[in-house]
Amino acid sequence: MKDEILKLVEVEKENLFGLIQRLIQIKSYSGDEKEIVEFIAAKMNEFGFDEAYHDNFGNAIGRIGNGPIKIMYDAHIDTVKVTETENWVRPPFGGVIENGKIYGRGAVDEKPAMAGFMIAGKILKSLYGNNFSFTLYIIGSVLEEDADGYPLYHIIENEGIKPDFVLLGEPTDLKVYRGQRGRMELKITTTGKSAHGAHNQKGINAIYKMMPIISEIEKLDKKLKPKPTLGKGSITVSNVISKAPSMCSVSDFCQIHIDRRMTIGENKSSVVRELKEIIKKHKSDAKISIPNVEGVSWKGTHFSQEAYFPTWVYDEKHPIVDAALRTSKLAVGKAKSGVWSFSTNGVATAGHFGIPTIGFAPGKEELAHSSNEEILLNDLLKATKFYSLFPFEIINQ
Numbered sequence: 001m002k003d004e005i006l007k008l009v010e011v012e013k014e015n016l017f018g019l020i021q022r023l024i025q026i027k028s029y030s031g032d033e034k035e036i037v038e039f040i041a042a043k044m045n046e047f048g049f050d051e052a053y054h055d056n057f058g059n060a061i062g063r064i065g066n067g068p069i070k071i072m073y074d075a076h077i078d079t080v081k082v083t084e085t086e087n088w089v090r091p092p093f094g095g096v097i098e099n100g101k102i103y104g105r106g107a108v109d110e111k112p113a114m115a116g117f118m119i120a121g122k123i124l125k126s127l128y129g130n131n132f133s134f135t136l137y138i139i140g141s142v143l144e145e146d147a148d149g150y151p152l153y154h155i156i157e158n159e160g161i162k163p164d165f166v167l168l169g170e171p172t173d174l175k176v177y178r179g180q181r182g183r184m185e186l187k188i189t190t191t192g193k194s195a196h197g198a199h200n201q202k203g204i205n206a207i208y209k210m211m212p213i214i215s216e217i218e219k220l221d222k223k224l225k226p227k228p229t230l231g232k233g234s235i236t237v238s239n240v241i242s243k244a245p246s247m248c249s250v251s252d253f254c255q256i257h258i259d260r261r262m263t264i265g266e267n268k269s270s271v272v273r274e275l276k277e278i279i280k281k282h283k284s285d286a287k288i289s290i291p292n293v294e295g296v297s298w299k300g301t302h303f304s305q306e307a308y309f310p311t312w313v314y315d316e317k318h319p320i321v322d323a324a325l326r327t328s329k330l331a332v333g334k335a336k337s338g339v340w341s342f343s344t345n346g347v348a349t350a351g352h353f354g355i356p357t358i359g360f361a362p363g364k365e366e367l368a369h370s371s372n373e374e375i376l377l378n379d380l381l382k383a384t385k386f387y388s389l390f391p392f393e394i395i396n397q
């Protein structure tokens with residue numbers, strides 16, 4: 001069976017390369033994914049999927065099989081924008097293939113996985129018809145770049161699809177990725193009392209109230225301790241705003257925005273507790289809040305989500321990681337594990353819902369969002385072998 005699957009992936013090679021090329025050529029900025037979603041759903045139908053549609057949020061969803069074990073493959077098919085056009089050696093939406101590589105926006109982050117998933121689905125459907133011991137959902141998720149996790153949160157919460165295992169198509173350079181640091185955003189607000197600048201002793205300056213808090217945050221960042229696998233968390237003041245009745249007055253409002261990366265053992269309550277201690281130490285009445293991430297999908301669906309994206313990691317002996325490492329040996333001939341430095345849709349599946357999640361895809365993480373996005377087509381071929389074999393290693397557990 002394995003040999004037959006591997007052979008069929010080779011047979012589909014030109015289709016696979018044509019498909020990744022087409023996916024890169026369809027521009028799909030976050031919030032503007034209608035064309036690519038419709039293309040993907042139509043292709044899934046053409047490939048004989050049991051179901052292919054887009055959900056109420058606008059995600060492309062395909063299904064093959066109806067067995068008891070539910071596996072979800074997710075590739076977000078939105079991309080960040082092309083900005084520094086002068087730095088692109090090849091046109092970002094050309095889908096140029098040269099020297100065994102393909103180039104363009106989304107060539108790493110993360111259209112290859114979508115092409116691989118679809119070809120894997122086509123092969124599995126052709127081999128097994130209606131005789132599946134698993135159900136495979138293939139998701140082309142939207143708006144991930146703006147709201148990591150939300151598209152899958154929507155599917156699980158509102159579309160009635162509850163997977164037992166999840167595979168993410170974010171770049172891993174053909175390693176099995178098994179976690180990521182979490183992240184959250186916070187705001188701290190101080191208020192004072194405005195007064196004329198000429199009588200500043202009559203006012204209370206909200207900016208001055210914020211200053212010791214900012215310098216404690218700077219110290220806190222240096223004190224955060226590295227943990228195994230995920231390294232250390234971090235805290236960054238990313239923005240400061242203030243208000244005063246005029247430029248000649250005492251400021252009565254100050255607010256900072258914080259980016260917090262969380263390692264193992266750090267979560268919403270521990271992060272808020274640290275900041276409360278700083279505020280208490282300075283006998284301040286500063287207020288902490290967690291903002292919402294909000295937006296509208298291409299289908300016009302509004303979403304709003306607290307800006308808290310939990311940390312998650314599985315060790316190498318976890319059944320899903322073990323199954324993935326075994327699959328990697330079959331498909332690639334080697335098996336290594338790692339973790340992402342950035343955030344992924346796993347914050348919803350693993351972080352929020354606790355569903356075992358891993359990642360496997362071609363492409364180097366550090367090329368994501370750059371003008372140098374490129375992958376080796378041969379790596380995409382290997383990843384497609386992985387995608388075709390992985391369900392069987394999972395159900396063997």
Ligand SMILES: [Zn+2]
Pocket residue numbers: 076109110170171
């Ligand atoms: Zn991505």
